[in-house]
Amino acid sequence: MVQGSSNISRERLLRVRKRLKQKKPKFARQESWRYLGVKSHWRRPRGIDSKMREKLAGRPPSVSIGYGSPRVVRGIHPSGLEEVLIHRPEDLAKVNPERQAVRIAHTVGAQKRTRILEKAKELKITVLNPQGVKAIEPKESEKTSSETS
Numbered sequence: 001m002v003q004g005s006s007n008i009s010r011e012r013l014l015r016v017r018k019r020l021k022q023k024k025p026k027f028a029r030q031e032s033w034r035y036l037g038v039k040s041h042w043r044r045p046r047g048i049d050s051k052m053r054e055k056l057a058g059r060p061p062s063v064s065i066g067y068g069s070p071r072v073v074r075g076i077h078p079s080g081l082e083e084v085l086i087h088r089p090e091d092l093a094k095v096n097p098e099r100q101a102v103r104i105a106h107t108v109g110a111q112k113r114t115r116i117l118e119k120a121k122e123l124k125i126t127v128l129n130p131q132g133v134k135a136i137e138p139k140e141s142e143k144t145s146s147e148t149s
Contacts, residue, residue: 010072014080017069025061077101081126088112089119101126 045053081101
């Protein structure tokens with residue numbers, strides 16, 4: 001298949017996935033609407049007398065393969081780029097900017113995050129979560145010495 005046509009089909013499948021996701025229900029854990037202690041995070045119903053497991057009428061929908069997105073675009077960011085998790089600036093060397101985008105891990109601190117952002121800008125790599133870096137202000141002792149001079 002020609003590279004251009006696969007790119008067009010990928011874009012079309014991303015639009016299909018977006019449309020399918022709008023129709024997909026929010027899957028609720030069995031009895032989560034009844035008990036405060038049971039969170040709504042999905043868990044498969046397994047009880048032998050479970051009406052939800054038997055998919056009886058009037059029960060909430062269960063997760064099934066029919067709700068899935070097309071295989072080609074599964075796990076791909078809506079921008080059409082594949083996500084890569086980054087922990088350090090050196091990891092950016094392995095990223096292909098045409099096909100991949102970078103997500104900075106949540107455990108990365110402000111200093112390393114700014115270094116990653118600077119290097120990504122140099123390499124023209126898309127960063128999916130660039131926010132969260134505040135301007136690093138000088139410490140109080142450094143402020144007073146610069147103001148007096």
